[in-house]
Amino acid sequence: MRKLGYKIFQHIVLYDFTAEPGNNELSVQEGEILTVTNQEWDDDSDDGKSTVGYGGSQMEEGGTMQRGGAHSTMKISLNKFPGFSKTPNPEVYLLTKSVAKGNDKLPIYAGEVGPVWLYPQIQLDCVVADPKKGSKMYGLKSYIEYQITPNTTNRPVNHRYKHFDWLYERLVEKFACALPIPCLPDKQVTGRFEEEFIKMRMERLQGWMSRMCRHPVISNSEVLQLFLNYRDEKEWKLGKRKAEKDEFVGVKIFSTIDPELPEEQKYEMYSQFTRSMDNSVKELLAVGHLHWKRCTGPLQKEYRQIGKAFQNLSSVFNTSAYPRESTLTEALSATGKTYEEIAELVAGQPKKDLHFLMETNNEYKGLLGCFPDTIAVHKAAIDKVKEADHLVTMNKISQQDKHIMEKNLSTMSYALQAEMNHFHSNRIYDYNRLMQFYLEEQVKFYETIAEKLKKALGQYTTM
Amino acid sequence: MRKLGYKIFQHIVLYDFTAEPGNNELSVQEGEILTVTNQEWDDDSDDGKSTVGYGGSQMEEGGTMQRGGAHSTMKISLNKFPGFSKTPNPEVYLLTKSVAKGNDKLPIYAGEVGPVWLYPQIQLDCVVADPKKGSKMYGLKSYIEYQITPNTTNRPVNHRYKHFDWLYERLVEKFACALPIPCLPDKQVTGRFEEEFIKMRMERLQGWMSRMCRHPVISNSEVLQLFLNYRDEKEWKLGKRKAEKDEFVGVKIFSTIDPELPEEQKYEMYSQFTRSMDNSVKELLAVGHLHWKRCTGPLQKEYRQIGKAFQNLSSVFNTSAYPRESTLTEALSATGKTYEEIAELVAGQPKKDLHFLMETNNEYKGLLGCFPDTIAVHKAAIDKVKEADHLVTMNKISQQDKHIMEKNLSTMSYALQAEMNHFHSNRIYDYNRLMQFYLEEQVKFYETIAEKLKKALGQYTTM
Numbered sequence: 001m002r003k004l005g006y007k008i009f010q011h012i013v014l015y016d017f018t019a020e021p022g023n024n025e026l027s028v029q030e031g032e033i034l035t036v037t038n039q040e041w042d043d044d045s046d047d048g049k050s051t052v053g054y055g056g057s058q059m060e061e062g063g064t065m066q067r068g069g070a071h072s073t074m075k076i077s078l079n080k081f082p083g084f085s086k087t088p089n090p091e092v093y094l095l096t097k098s099v100a101k102g103n104d105k106l107p108i109y110a111g112e113v114g115p116v117w118l119y120p121q122i123q124l125d126c127v128v129a130d131p132k133k134g135s136k137m138y139g140l141k142s143y144i145e146y147q148i149t150p151n152t153t154n155r156p157v158n159h160r161y162k163h164f165d166w167l168y169e170r171l172v173e174k175f176a177c178a179l180p181i182p183c184l185p186d187k188q189v190t191g192r193f194e195e196e197f198i199k200m201r202m203e204r205l206q207g208w209m210s211r212m213c214r215h216p217v218i219s220n221s222e223v224l225q226l227f228l229n230y231r232d233e234k235e236w237k238l239g240k241r242k243a244e245k246d247e248f249v250g251v252k253i254f255s256t257i258d259p260e261l262p263e264e265q266k267y268e269m270y271s272q273f274t275r276s277m278d279n280s281v282k283e284l285l286a287v288g289h290l291h292w293k294r295c296t297g298p299l300q301k302e303y304r305q306i307g308k309a310f311q312n313l314s315s316v317f318n319t320s321a322y323p324r325e326s327t328l329t330e331a332l333s334a335t336g337k338t339y340e341e342i343a344e345l346v347a348g349q350p351k352k353d354l355h356f357l358m359e360t361n362n363e364y365k366g367l368l369g370c371f372p373d374t375i376a377v378h379k380a381a382i383d384k385v386k387e388a389d390h391l392v393t394m395n396k397i398s399q400q401d402k403h404i405m406e407k408n409l410s411t412m413s414y415a416l417q418a419e420m421n422h423f424h425s426n427r428i429y430d431y432n433r434l435m436q437f438y439l440e441e442q443v444k445f446y447e448t449i450a451e452k453l454k455k456a457l458g459q460y461t462t463m
Numbered sequence: 464m465r466k467l468g469y470k471i472f473q474h475i476v477l478y479d480f481t482a483e484p485g486n487n488e489l490s491v492q493e494g495e496i497l498t499v500t501n502q503e504w505d506d507d508s509d510d511g512k513s514t515v516g517y518g519g520s521q522m523e524e525g526g527t528m529q530r531g532g533a534h535s536t537m538k539i540s541l542n543k544f545p546g547f548s549k550t551p552n553p554e555v556y557l558l559t560k561s562v563a564k565g566n567d568k569l570p571i572y573a574g575e576v577g578p579v580w581l582y583p584q585i586q587l588d589c590v591v592a593d594p595k596k597g598s599k600m601y602g603l604k605s606y607i608e609y610q611i612t613p614n615t616t617n618r619p620v621n622h623r624y625k626h627f628d629w630l631y632e633r634l635v636e637k638f639a640c641a642l643p644i645p646c647l648p649d650k651q652v653t654g655r656f657e658e659e660f661i662k663m664r665m666e667r668l669q670g671w672m673s674r675m676c677r678h679p680v681i682s683n684s685e686v687l688q689l690f691l692n693y694r695d696e697k698e699w700k701l702g703k704r705k706a707e708k709d710e711f712v713g714v715k716i717f718s719t720i721d722p723e724l725p726e727e728q729k730y731e732m733y734s735q736f737t738r739s740m741d742n743s744v745k746e747l748l749a750v751g752h753l754h755w756k757r758c759t760g761p762l763q764k765e766y767r768q769i770g771k772a773f774q775n776l777s778s779v780f781n782t783s784a785y786p787r788e789s790t791l792t793e794a795l796s797a798t799g800k801t802y803e804e805i806a807e808l809v810a811g812q813p814k815k816d817l818h819f820l821m822e823t824n825n826e827y828k829g830l831l832g833c834f835p836d837t838i839a840v841h842k843a844a845i846d847k848v849k850e851a852d853h854l855v856t857m858n859k860i861s862q863q864d865k866h867i868m869e870k871n872l873s874t875m876s877y878a879l880q881a882e883m884n885h886f887h888s889n890r891i892y893d894y895n896r897l898m899q900f901y902l903e904e905q906v907k908f909y910e911t912i913a914e915k916l917k918k919a920l921g922q923y924t925t926m
Binding site for chain 2 (some may be wrong): 209277280288293313316317364425431436446449460
C-alpha cells in the first residue's frame with residue numbers, strides 16, 4: 001500500500017507539470033490506472049450550486065467570470081472588473097476627483113528604487129495545515145477543512161476550499177486592476193489516492209496564502225484580515241457581507257492612492273520584462289519536466305540494469321569453483337547493489353529538489369500570467385488620456401477634467417511601479433532561496449553517490 | 464578539427480559495440496557521414512592476394528578458413544584444424560602412442576587448484592606503439608607498420624597487420640584444440656579519420672598481444688618468440704617457413720602433454736560456466752552501450768538545456784533595471800554555466816571509464832566465444848572413447864589401443880583443466896582491476912560534479 005501511494009504521488013506530480021490547470025485535465029502515465037470518482041468528495045458544491053460556474057454577485061452583474069484559463073495566460077476578462085465595460089476602460093476612475101482618506105488610502109512612499117508599497121513592521125504569514133474531513137446533510141456531502149494559523153494571532157481558523165475561492169474572488173474584484181492576483185491552486189480531480197491529492201493541494205494553498213500575506217497591500221486589506229482572524233461564524237458572515245458590498249473595487253482602487261512622486265511611464269518596460277520572464281520560466285519548467293521524467297523513467301531503469309548486470313556477473317563468478325575469488329564476487333555484488341541504490345536515489349531526487357524548483361516556477365508562471373491584464377488597464381488609461389485633447393475640443397470634457405485624468409493616470413503609474421518593485425524584491429528573494437536550496441540538494445545528491453561508490457570500491461583488493 | 468576528430472572517435476567506439484566484428488559492418492550514427500575509401504590503405508593485400516579471402520596453406524589443404532564469425536560465437540570450423548575431418552574428431556591423437564620429449568613437452572604441473580600450466584618466472588609482455596605509414600611499389604601501395612617491443616629484449620621489432628594475422632593463424636593451427644585463441648581485433652574499414660582508426664586498432668592489437676604474452680604456453684611457443692625477437696628479414700623468413708611446417712599442430716598438441724594427475728571430466732562444468740559468463744558479459748555490454756548512448760546523447764542535451772534555461776533566466780533578470788540584483792544574476796549565470804560543464808562531463812565520462820569496461824568485456828566476449836569449439840574437441844574425444852569397447856569387439860582396434868585412447872583422453876582433460884585454471888586466474892585479475900578502475904573514475908566523476916555545484920552555490924548570498 002505504501003508503495004502504491006508513492007507511485008501515485010509521482011503521478012500527481014507529473015500531472016502538475018503536464019496538464020493545463022483549470023480545464024480538468026489529468027495526465028496519466030502509460031499503464032497507470034486512476035479511478036476518477038468525482039462524487040467522492042464534494043468539497044465546493046455543498047451549497048447546491050454548480051461546481052463549474054461561478055455564482056454570486058459577478059454573475060448577477062452580467063460579467064462572465066472565467067477563471068478557468070491556464071495559469072500561463074490567465075485570461076481574466078477585463079469586463080468582469082466592476083466599473084469596466086467590455087474593453088478595458090479606466091474612465092470611471094480617470095475622471096474621479098475624490099481621493100480616499102485615512103485608512104482607505106493605499107500606503108505608497110518614495111523608496112530608494114522608486115515608488116514602493118509601505119511594508120508592515122512584521123511580515124504577515126500563516127500556516128495552512130491539518131486537513132480534516134467534514135460532512136453535512138447527514139453525511140451525504142463531505143468536504144475538507146483546512147486549519148489556517150496566522151503568525152499575528154497564532155489562533156487557528158478553519159476554511160474550506162470554497163472559502164479560499166471566495167477570498168480569491170474578492171481580491172480579484174478589489175485589486176486586480178493594480179496588483180496581479182495569482183489564481184488559486186487548481187481544483188483537483190479527486191480519486192482513490194485522496195491523501196496525496198489533499199497534501200498537494202494544501203501545499204499549494206499554503207504557497208498562495210503566503211504570497212498574499214507577503215503582499216503589503218493585500219495583507220493589510222480588510223478581507224484578508226477577516227479571513228485570517230474571524231472569531232466566530234457570525235463575525236465571518238457579517239464580514240463577508242461587508243466585503244461583498246465594498247465600493248472601492250476595480251479601477252477605483254487607484255483613487256485610494258495619493259502620488260507624491262513625479263510619474264514616469266514604465267509600463268512598456270514592465271510588459272517586456274514580465275513577458276520575457278514568463279518565457280524563461282516556461283522554458284525552465286519544460287526542461288525540468290523532461291528531467292523529472294528521465295530521472296524517474298529511463299535513468300532509474302538503466303541504473304537498475306547496470307546494478308543487475310554486475311550482480312549477475314558476480315553470481316556467475318560464484319559458480320566457478322575456483323578458490324579465493326569470494327572477495328571479488330562479494331565486491332562485484334556490492335557494486336551491483338550500489339548501482340541499484342543509485343537507481344533509487346536518481347528516481348527519488350526530483351521530489352527532493354526539482355519539486356520545489358518546479359513549484360516555485362509554477363507559482364511565478366501563474367503570477368506572470370496576471371501581468372498582461374494588469375498592464376492592459378494602464379495601456380487603456382494612457383490611450384484615454386491621449387484622447388483627452390480631442391474630447392476637450394469636442395466639449396465632451398472640460399480642461400479641468402483633462403488635468404484630473406492626467407493626474408489620475410500618474411497615480412496609476414505610481415501604483416504600477418510600486419507593485420513592480422514589490423514583484424522584483426520578492427522575485428530576487430524567492431529565486432535566491434530557491435537556487436540555494438536546489439544546489440544544496442544537488443550537491444548532497446552527488447556526494448551521496450560518490451560516497452556509496454567509494455564504499456563499494458573499498459571492497460576490492462589491491463593486487 | 465579537434466572537435467570533429469573527437470566526434471568521430473565516439474563514433475568509432477559506437478561501432479565497436481554495435482556492429483558485428485568481422486563482417487565489415489560499420490554502425491553509423493544518424494546524421495553522420497563517413498566516407499569509406501577501401502582503397503586508401505592497403506594494409507594487408509600488398510602481396511597481391513585478396514583482402515577478403517584467406518590465402519596460404521589452409522586454402523591449399525581444402526579447409527575453409529572463416530575467421531569472419533562474430534567474436535561472440537567465433538565459428539572456427541573444426542575441419543580447418545589439420546588432422547581433423549568435417550566433424551570434430553580427435554582420433555588422430557587418441558590413438559597416438561608417442562609422447563613428445565624435452566622442449567616440445569607442454570609444461571603442466573599439479574597446482575593448488577588442480578592442473579596448472581607452468582608460469583614463467585618473468586611474465587612476458589610487450590608494448591605495441593608508434594604506428595608508421597610505409598609504402599611500396601613506388602608509393603602505389605601503402606600500409607601501417609607497428610613497433611612491438613617485448614619486455615624481455617627491450618628491442619623493438621616492426622610488424623604490419625598482416626603479420627599479426629599470420630601469427631594468429633599459426634596460433635589457431637597449433638593451439639586452438641586445447642587453448643581458446645581469441646580473434647584478432649577486426650580489420651577496420653579505413654576512412655577519412657584514419658588517425659583515430661589506427662589508434663583504436665593499435666589499442667586492440669596491444670590488448671590481444673598482451674593476452675597472448677600472458678599465456679604461459681603461447682608465450683613460450685617458438686612462433687611467438689620469433690614474432691617478438693627476430694633480428695633481421697632473413698631470420699623472420701626462415702622462422703616463418705619453419706613454423707608453417709610445424710607438425711605438432713591441431714589435436715597433436717595433446718601428445719606433448721604428460722599427465723601426472725588422475726584425470727577428472729570437468730568439461731560440462733566448464734561449458735556451463737563459460738556459457739553463463741558469455742551471457743553475463745553480453746548483458747553488461749548491452750547495458751553499457753545503452754548507457755553510453757544516453758550519456759553522450761539525451762543526457763548531455765538535457766544538462767545543456769538546464770544550463771541554458773538558468774542562463775536565460777539570468778539574462779532576463781539582468782534587464783529588470785532593479786538595483787542590487789547583480790549577485791543573483793551572476794550566481795544564476797554561473798549555475799547555468801556549471802550545468803553546461805556538467806553536460807560535457809557527462810558526455811565525456813564514458814570515454815574515461817566505460818570505454819575500458821567495454822573493451823575488457825569485449826575481449827572476454829571474444830575469448831568466451833572460443834570455448835564452445837575448444838570444449839567440442841573434448842566432447843568428441845569422450846564420444847570416441849565411449850565407442851572403444853564396441854570397436855574392440857568389432858576388431859577395429861586392439862585392447863591396447865583402447866587403453867591408449869583412455870590415457871590420451873585423460874591427458875586432454877588435464878590440459879583443459881590447466882587452461883581453465885589459467886582463464887580463471889586471469890579473469891579474477893582482470894575484473895578486479897577493471898572494477899577498481901571503473902569505480903575510481905566514477906567516484907571522481909561524481910565528486911567533480913559535486914565540487915562544481917558547491918562552487919556555484921557559494922556565489923549566492925545568504926539573506
